[in-house]
Amino acid sequence: MKKPKILITNDDSVEAPGIRKLISIMRQLGDVIVMAPDKPQSGMGHAITVAHPLRIKLIAKEEDYEEYSCNGTPVDCIKLAEKAILHAKPDLIVSGINHGSNASVNVIYSGTIAAAIEGCIEGVPSIGFSLDDYSWDADFSHVDEYIKKITLEVLKKGLPKDTCLNVNIPALNGIAIKGIRICRQARASWDEVFDARKDPHNRDYYWLTGVFQSDDFEEDTDQWALQHNFIAIVPLHFDLTAHHHLKNLNAYDWKI
């Protein structure tokens, strides 16, 4: 059987332990091409680079493995790998393993998940993986069998049209993972706090920080699953239309 061609990216940069782990797992499952940002791109959402040129750096090339970095965003990475290197679509796109949860509203800000959504827009089965631990030296030792299982299931059955997966894995915490749950995105937001400081020239500057706020603790949410030590899989789509409010909005007075 022909081995699948698997494209890997992330938003924490090509050097992050999370992507190194993902590469080691995927090399057991197929031919791998890596195209990842050369520096951290967390919080880049679905950003693309239109204002300056992109450059690609070859890092490694073997028979079943190619690794590149570039100066673009995670979404740029997908586009560049397909159009400048592969000149074709891969069989699967995996993104991550993100250092930090992309459950709930984090999905909107995440470059890691945006890369999976980009693959989805292009019709390639795509999965974003995240670990619920923000630290650079997060422990990824418990993730292998779950990532392998999810990936093999997607390679075998494909995904519904215009759908990709947002997979969040509990941090290693001494309790065994209870299993995998299909969930919906929890309703939440970030309550930002800007840390206001003065630079040495007495000019103001601000660091963005924030506190995660949620009042949606239902059992069918990704937040609930993570908190109860399940792996949360949310199927994502990219139709932002609020279909359930079309009728409602049509009742407004739009006549000029």
Added chain:
Amino acid sequence: MKKPKILITNDDSVEAPGIRKLISIMRQLGDVIVMAPDKPQSGMGHAITVAHPLRIKLIAKEEDYEEYSCNGTPVDCIKLAEKAILHAKPDLIVSGINHGSNASVNVIYSGTIAAAIEGCIEGVPSIGFSLDDYSWDADFSHVDEYIKKITLEVLKKGLPKDTCLNVNIPALNGIAIKGIRICRQARASWDEVFDARKDPHNRDYYWLTGVFQSDDFEEDTDQWALQHNFIAIVPLHFDLTAHHHLKNLNAYDWKI
């Protein structure tokens, strides 16, 4: 009656003719605060700035009008205006007028629309306005009465919970606008082409370009509305869950 406090941003930068037009319209409707990027931020999607500090520049301050720029993304602008300047939420957020359509899949990449979605996440009625003309010197002379009408209707009736509006306006083309339609986001994608070049040091670099591809021409789409000279309003939400595929995904084998 107390005048509404209206927060304005965009992604083409504070100097773009589109935001200057939007400011002139909104100043007729309420007290205005502008916080816009100090340089173009097109294609930034829902990016936020976590890796470097943000700075704010005061441009103008009058009794009913404040204008600032900052070195952040459109989503940063919303957060900064609320948390560092207003210390409160505005009554309305408007973003744009974008130079170029944000109909169909463009909504995913747009910084202008991401700013409106950010407002929506925070519970503020929010509208993104775009003109279907990418040029810097686009003609905005036909937009006033429509933007005023839509804004007043939203100020009067509010918006459904967790919903904002993506408003796309046909370019001035000699034909009268036929009216306003409530639409769904058309299914489409960009077929990227990387323009590969050599720099003076013989190193490769790539410019991202692309061709818009759609096979979804139904009458209920935003693309159809724009093509037929209607203003297209798509109600947007930020729950990316593919709810219609939850059952489908549950039927996969997720047992370890």
